[in-house]
Amino acid sequence: MKKVRYFILFIFFIRIMGLSAQDASIDSIYNTAQYNFPVLPPFSAIYDSIVSRSPQILKLKQVVFESNLNLGMVKKDWMNYFSLNSAYSYGNGAMISSSSAAATTSALNVSNQQSSTYGAGFGIGLNLSSIFNYKTRVKMAKSKVDQTQYELDNSLQELKYKLFEQYTQLEMNLNAFKENSLIMEMSNAQIVISEKEYRQGLIGIDKLIVARQQYSSALVAYESLKRNCKLGVFYFEQLSGMDFRENNNQTPEE
Secondary structure: OHHHHHHHHHHHHHHHHHOOOOOOHHHHHHOOOOOOOOOOOOHHHHHHHHHHHOHHHHHHHHHHHHHHHHHHHHHOHHHHHEEEEEEEEEEEEEEEEEEEEEOOEEEEEEEEEEEEEEEEEEEEOOOHHHHHHHHHHHHHHHHHHHHHHHHHHHHHHHHHHHHHHHHHHHHHHHHHHHHHHHHHHHHHHHHHHHHHHHHOOOOOHHHHHHHHHHHHHHHHHHHHHHHHHHHHHHHHHHHHOOOHHHHHHOOOOO
């Protein structure tokens, strides 16, 4: 199909060369500047980059992380039932002792000495309500983890579907733009031919009007597609943080 269109375009230019080339301004009036779009990176690369930057996804991942931390804390609640305590003291104190030299003689001695004491203890405090509800609280914390993970997975799935739909639409628009660019070239050639043939009296005004109308329709479609392609490329570049033109300039490693 493309070969046929290029052949027709070639025939148009041959006809232009065969006609009078006295008025070169006509060619400059109806020549439309070409606009080259970058080649899109693979969808997987764009998707991964968008997910890594998406505020919504990052927020949900943080919620999942916090819910996992909470589950770990709930599982360790049993440690609250046990307690350890210790005490240590150091200082001067009086020591009283008695001694006897004979059966009828005794002496009471008082001395001032430094002393230190240390003690440790272990206690268990049981709360029946906490014990019986422990498994329930663990299940609730685990359910919260599952719930946040479901929300994250669902958001990722919806985001992937939405982005893929927009990506494929952009691919279609880019392909349509390329095809329409060829139609624009053919319309340019046709209107140049019609202008010159009209001035030479070879065709009537009605055929010239038709040629202009066809060109006008092609131009509207061309500009509309160009706008949609620009918006699509800009949308994905902003979300992914990637420069598609810079990506196209990278040479693959051999």
